[in-house]
Ligand SMILES: Nc1ncnc2c1ncn2[C@@H]1O[C@H](COP(=O)(O)OP(=O)(O)O)[C@@H](O)[C@H]1O
């Protein structure tokens with residue numbers, strides 16, 4: 310069976326984050342990618358110039374069209390923008406019984422633009438996170454979701470425990486925003502074990518779309534039937550290669566290199 314994955318997210322016209330990063334990542338991991346677009350953004354490596362959200366009906370119909378004909382073995386959510394879109398997505402996940410749900414709680418673009426309305430945070434917590442297999446907040450997102458400051462490793466563990474109480478089955482709190490300048494370390498927790506996933510920190514400004522790419526790689530591996538921790542380990546290796554082998558595209562925060570994992574880690578077939 311061909312593994313198929315669905316991304317429910319925003320479009321990044323610059324090609325480095327959002328739907329575009331997700332589909333490129335699925336493709337690189339040999340997974341057939343599908344998409345439901347929640348918002349169009351006018352965006353490049355310098356920032357977000359415009360946000361044009363889709364109607365609820367538009368999101369609903371995309372999800373129905375996919376579900377009626379194609380069965381994704383895993384799905385991810387990225388930019389959802391407003392509360393009613395989150396509600397629509399949560400309803401459809403339940404209606405279609407979709408499993409292997411990765412929720413990337415995208416809130417703010419690296420340049421500072423808001424990709425999620427403030428009043429939608431509560432809906433994310435109550436409607437969508439309880440349906441998820443894994444959520445992948447960065448440190449600032451984990452702080453918003455828990456209401457606590459995260460500085461030390463002990464803080465991060467405590468935040469992971471609090472996030473599990475929201476009803477997700479597991480969590481990875483990503484360390485890209487941590488002040489450690491030698492390593493980028495992510496923390497996985499599933500209610501039993503804490504696992505620290507370490508990687509060398511690359512000194513670069515080309516980190517546009519790292520979070521999208523990381524969660525898409527987890528989704529692709531889940532679609533193939535991998536368990537959550539193995540999926541996260543592969544995703545960590547995928548994003549490490551994508552940051553390390555930088556492309557230097559654009560004059561701002563450039564995209565990561567989505568073909569680096571295949572080319573340098575796996576060797577192209
Ligand atoms: N400079 C870097 N060098 C190596 N890995 C990084 C770097 N920045 C982020 N990462 C990794 O990329 C992934 C995405 O993390 P992060 O940047 O925190 O997410 P987001 O894009 O949501 O803010 C994580 O696995 C993180 O450890």
Ligand SMILES: Cc1ncc(COP(=O)(O)O)c(N)n1
Pocket residue numbers: 318319320321326327328350352387388415417418419424516517518519520521522
């Ligand atoms: C449409 C869209 N979705 C998500 C992000 C977040 O990007 P990042 O992965 O760098 O946090 C973005 N900039 N644009």
